[in-house]
Amino acid sequence: MKPEIVSAFRKSSYSGQEGDCVEVAHAAGGGCAVRDSKNLDGPRLLFAATAWDSFMRVLKDDYSAC
Template sequence: MTADLSRAMWFKSSHSGTQADCVEVAFLDGGQVGVRDSKNPAGPALVFQPRAWDVFTANFLAGETDRQ
């Protein structure tokens, strides 16, 4: 399944300031969430289904993505 990203409205966290090396997120049709590298906006993007995005962000906020 391929998501249409042509009209996506990408944004960065307000915590990223003016730094160029950030991820950008876009909320897409059907509840999907796109994620891309701000340094390469024409490059590939990950697209999460709604439930997968919820699990990813919950794990991230809980610190479960920290490397050991």
């Protein structure tokens, strides 16, 4: 069964105006869905809440090292 997407997709405020972005939305159960902003009806990657939290933690740790 495919998790339900429970919020609108949104782009990061850091995204440029070229349209080469990914968008994220909340999924049921605390997970996240990710899609290509150029292909709104295309495939979506779904991440469990624990996987998304780990991913975000790594990004924040790497960014703070810059």
